[in-house]
Amino acid sequence: MPETPPSSTPGPDTRASRPAASITLANVGVALGFAVLAAVSISPWFRNPFPVVLSRTLILAAVLLLVFVGSQRLPERWLPAWMPRWLPPMVAVGLAAPLTTLLIYAVTLGGDVSPLFDSMPHRWGFWITAGTALVLGLVVTLTAQLREREAQARSRELAFALERSRLEKQAVDARLALLQAQIEPHFLFNTLANVQALVEAGSPRAPEVLKSLIAYLRAAMPRLQEGPGTLEQELGLVRAYLELMRMRMPDRLAFTIDAEPALLAQPFPAMAVLTLVENAVRHGIDPLEQGGHVQVSAAQAGDGWEVAVGDDGAGIDPHRQPGTGLANLRERLQGFFGPGAALDLEAREPRGLTARIRIPHSP
Numbered sequence: 001m002p003e004t005p006p007s008s009t010p011g012p013d014t015r016a017s018r019p020a021a022s023i024t025l026a027n028v029g030v031a032l033g034f035a036v037l038a039a040v041s042i043s044p045w046f047r048n049p050f051p052v053v054l055s056r057t058l059i060l061a062a063v064l065l066l067v068f069v070g071s072q073r074l075p076e077r078w079l080p081a082w083m084p085r086w087l088p089p090m091v092a093v094g095l096a097a098p099l100t101t102l103l104i105y106a107v108t109l110g111g112d113v114s115p116l117f118d119s120m121p122h123r124w125g126f127w128i129t130a131g132t133a134l135v136l137g138l139v140v141t142l143t144a145q146l147r148e149r150e151a152q153a154r155s156r157e158l159a160f161a162l163e164r165s166r167l168e169k170q171a172v173d174a175r176l177a178l179l180q181a182q183i184e185p186h187f188l189f190n191t192l193a194n195v196q197a198l199v200e201a202g203s204p205r206a207p208e209v210l211k212s213l214i215a216y217l218r219a220a221m222p223r224l225q226e227g228p229g230t231l232e233q234e235l236g237l238v239r240a241y242l243e244l245m246r247m248r249m250p251d252r253l254a255f256t257i258d259a260e261p262a263l264l265a266q267p268f269p270a271m272a273v274l275t276l277v278e279n280a281v282r283h284g285i286d287p288l289e290q291g292g293h294v295q296v297s298a299a300q301a302g303d304g305w306e307v308a309v310g311d312d313g314a315g316i317d318p319h320r321q322p323g324t325g326l327a328n329l330r331e332r333l334q335g336f337f338g339p340g341a342a343l344d345l346e347a348r349e350p351r352g353l354t355a356r357i358r359i360p361h362s363p
Contacts, residue, residue, distance in 0.1 A: 027065060034140060035061035038132050045128050047121070056104050060097065060133045067096040068141055086145040093137045101130035195248075209247045231298060231307070232264035234273050238296055241274060245281050252291025253281065259298035263305055266359075269336045275329050276309040276355045284313025284353060292352070304340075304361050310354035315347060333357060 038061075039054040046053050071092040079088065105126055106113050115122040195213055199206045235257055242255045277294060285292040292313040299305065326343065333341040340360035348354055 027069075030140070031061040031065045032058070034136050038136055042128050042132050046125060056101075056129060057133070059104060060100055060129070063100045064093055064096055064133065064137045067092045068144070086142075086149075089141050089145065090138060093141045094134060097134040097137050098130040101126060101133060104129075209244065213244055229268065229270055230264065231259065231266045231268040231273075234268045234270065235259055235264075235296065235298070237271075238273050238277050241277060242281075242294065249286070249291060252288075253285055253294070254292075255294040255296070257296045259296075260300060263298045263300070266305070267336075269332050272329060272332065272357065273307055273309065275325055276357075279325070279355070280309055280311040280313065280353070283316055284311035287314045301358070304359050306359065307357040308354055310348060310352065312348065312352040315351045315353045316345075333359075 035057040036054065039050065039057040042057075043050050043053045068089050071089040074088055079085070102113070102116075105116060105122070109115055109122075116126050117123065192213075195206075195210055199210070203209075239257055242253070242257075246253045246255070273296065277296060280294050285294065292311055295310045296308070297310075298307045326345075330343045333343060337359050342356075342358045344356045344358065346354045346356065
């Protein structure tokens with residue numbers, strides 16, 4: 001008796017994506033099981049020994065399995081467009097059951113089928129055998145068709161889910177590229193404005209600072225195009241930026257960078273920490289005459305890890321509406337690390353601000 005294997009080729013069009021049926025161990029096992037069940041069920045009605053009845057049901061099961069598989073393999077172009085794809089196997093099995101039973105009796109009776117019309121025992125034996133094969137064959141065929149439709153529905157659902165996931169990833173990547181494009185000019189123009197102010201003030205340190213800026217940009221510009229790197233690369237850019245800013249205000253800026261070695265290889269979006277450091281220098285340290293200290297750290301924290309940028313500068317209200325840079329950074333972090341990532345601002349005492357990037361461990 002037949003059993004169709006689950007569909008393995010997903011697709012929205014069941015006619016175009018229908019897999020070819022084949023004889024498998026599972027199909028053969030089901031056919032043997034139903035042959036034995038049929039033999040046990042009808043053997044009390046026969047005077048023949050049980051092995052004879054079993055041999056007939058085994059032959060019937062084998063033939064019906066072959067007919068089912070053959071009907072499943074019919075080319076689509078041979079079928080009318082209006083015909084449901086489940087109909088040919090049902091018709092084929094429905095015709096094969098009585099015809100095969102007739103052939104078995106013809107062989108058993110030596111080619112003379114007249115006893116099927118003249119002898120009541122032979123006639124009843126034929127109808128019991130054919131009817132049992134017909135009923136079981138159609139039930140199993142219909143069950144196989146339903147299982148196939150369910151498998152195809154699951155395959156289509158999986159295919160649509162994969163396609164939706166791919167499109168969502170493309171949308172996130174495009175959004176991240178847009179957000180990063182908005183952040184990068186903001187950083188570069190601010191840095192150039194600082195150098196311009198130094199040059200206009202006639203500082204003798206201007207050439208040295210400009211040289212350092214050129215060296216920094218040579219290192220930073222490839223990172224802008226490469227996209228995500230590691231935390232170690234990001235902290236390298238942060239160090240280069242702070243060295244550059246310390247040249248502009250050597251007596252007013254100090255900094256420390258401390259990161260756990262195990263975190264340095266973690267993937268990290270480009271310019272994310274640098275954006276927070278730039279804000280700390282521009283809004284925290286620069287407005288104060290005495291300057292201040294910027295501290296950058298990366299450490300394990302709770303069920304994840306975090307990167308913190310703190311300063312003891314002028315500080316800002318952590319509850320005020322964030323600017324475009326921080327809003328974009330929050331979106332970039334969530335797009336890169338997932339919705340569990342967060343950017344929090346905490347006021348420090350007696351003054352200053354700490355910005356924390358909180359990153360959950362990957363599941």
